[in-house]
Amino acid sequence: MTETATNGNVSAEPTTTIPEGKVIPCLDKGFVRLVDSMGSDAAIVQAARVSYGVGTKKVSEDRGLIRYLMRHAHTTPFEMVEFKFHVKLPIFVARQWIRHRTANVNEYSGRYSVMQEEFYVPEAFQVRPQSLSNKQGRADETFSAAESNEIIGLLQHGQERAYDDYELLLEKNFARELARINLPVSQYTEWYWKIDLHNLFHFLRLRMDAHAQYEIRVYADAMAQIVREIVPMAYQAFEDYSLNAVRLTAPELQAMKRLLANTDAGILTDETLAESGLSKREMEEFRVKLRQMQP
Numbered sequence: 102m103t104e105t106a107t108n109g110n111v112s113a114e115p116t117t118t119i120p121e122g123k124v125i126p127c128l129d130k131g132f133v134r135l136v137d138s139m140g141s142d143a144a145i146v147q148a149a150r151v152s153y154g155v156g157t158k159k160v161s162e163d164r165g166l167i168r169y170l171m172r173h174a175h176t177t178p179f180e181m182v183e184f185k186f187h188v189k190l191p192i193f194v195a196r197q198w199i200r201h202r203t204a205n206v207n208e209y210s211g212r213y214s215v216m217q218e219e220f221y222v223p224e225a226f227q228v229r230p231q232s233l234s235n236k237q238g239r240a241d242e243t244f245s246a247a248e249s250n251e252i253i254g255l256l257q258h259g260q261e262r263a264y265d266d267y268e269l270l271l272e273k274n275f276a277r278e279l280a281r282i283n284l285p286v287s288q289y290t291e292w293y294w295k296i297d298l299h300n301l302f303h304f305l306r307l308r309m310d311a312h313a314q315y316e317i318r319v320y321a322d323a324m325a326q327i328v329r330e331i332v333p334m335a336y337q338a339f340e341d342y343s344l345n346a347v348r349l350t351a352p353e354l355q356a357m358k359r360l361l362a363n364t365d366a367g368i369l370t371d372e373t374l375a376e377s378g379l380s381k382r383e384m385e386e387f388r389v390k391l392r393q394m395q396p
Contacts, residue, residue, distance in 0.1 A: 125323040128316060130219050130289055131189040133323040140182035140298075142167060142334040148178040164334050171338035179299035182332060186294045186324065191221035193286035194316050201304050204296035212278040215271065219289040220260040225249045227315060238314070260285060298332065302339050309344065347390045352378035356387060 124134040146163045149170055170178055190198070199206065228249040229239040244252065263284055270280040296304070305328070307313065308321035329336040349357065356377040360369060374384045 123327075125326060127190070127319045127323050128221055129224070130221065131191070131320070132187075133320055133327070134187040135327050136185040136187050136293065138182070138184045138331055140332075142332050144181045145170070145178045145298075145332070145335055148181040149175070167334045168338045168341070171335070171342045176299045179302065179335065180297040182298035182335070184296060184298070184301060184324075184328065184331075186327075187291070188294055188320065189289055189291045190320060191286065191316065192288055192290050193221075194314075194320065195290055195292070196286065197314065197317050198294075198320075201296075201300070203300035203303070204294050206292055206294055208292035209290050211281040211284075215277065216267065216281055216284060216288060218264045220257075220264075220285070220287045221289065221316070222253060222256055222260075222287075223316075225253065228252050235312075238312070256287070260287060298328075298335065301328065302343060305339070306343050349387075349390065350383065352383060353387045353390070 124132050126132050142163060146166055149166055169175075195208070225246070226243060227239075229241070229243050232238045232240040243249065267280055267284055271277065301324070305321050305325055308317050309325060310318075313321070325336070356369060356374055356379060359373065359377060371381075371384060374387065379387060
């Protein structure tokens with residue numbers, strides 16, 4: 102990895118010297134690379150035992166303690182572990198990502214440096230119509246091959262035209278900080294992103310979820326691979342008690358009590374669920390959770 106600092110902004114480009122297994126390609130031109138990490142499963146245990154006092158090693162093994170901490174949401178010990186990533190990602194993904202304000206970020210600057218001609222183009226299987234049930238998502242079905250190719254062509258044409266204009270403005274010595282303003286959010290940017298494990302788990306729980314946008318899920322999945330290697334016990338606890346867990350709302354718990362108390366309530370009707378205070382949307386979500394509970 103070669104790095105050059107430009108007025109405090111880091112420009113980095115991957116080289117063949119990156120250790121194998123440290124960089125994971127994402128989308129068509131992006132990647133996630135682990136720059137550095139501090140701590141391990143042992144650091145979590147060490148921090149927790151300071152709170153408990155001397156002698157607790159005889160009471161609980163490391164794995165059991167970590168799982169107890171995760172299960173009961175004792176999150177502070179997980180903050181003793183930190184990760185620093187180098188990420189290359191489309192700007193529209195970065196705008197979603199930056200909403201997680203519990204990290205330190207330093208992004209490539211288009212004020213100091215020339216923006217590169219690199220744009221995200223979705224694969225054909227991700228070129229889909231707007232979902233009718235989800236106002237902020239795409240549908241499950243896809244366009245025909247001809248329609249997909251036409252849409253991809255339109256995207257590429259717009260990107261090429263925008264970058265041609267950008268280069269023309271730079272040739273006219275127009276200020277870089279303004280020349281970039283017409284570039285699309287499909288353009289790639291890069292940043293260094295540092296975060297503690299507790300907040301990273303929160304990021305992963307939200308962004309690995311099936312309801313998250315596909316493009317940011319790709320990056321979350323890549324980061325999860327790295328985290329799993331460094332803190333395997335903590336990551337397993339995260340999977341068991343957070344990522345793959347089912348959470349019930351108070352009205353859902355009331356419905357569950359009705360279900361358990363009434364042996365004839367194998368199928369809960371809308372009327373019965375409404376009596377427990379569930380809305381139509383909550384009824385749908387509750388039934389999904391019930392299906393997850395089935396053996």
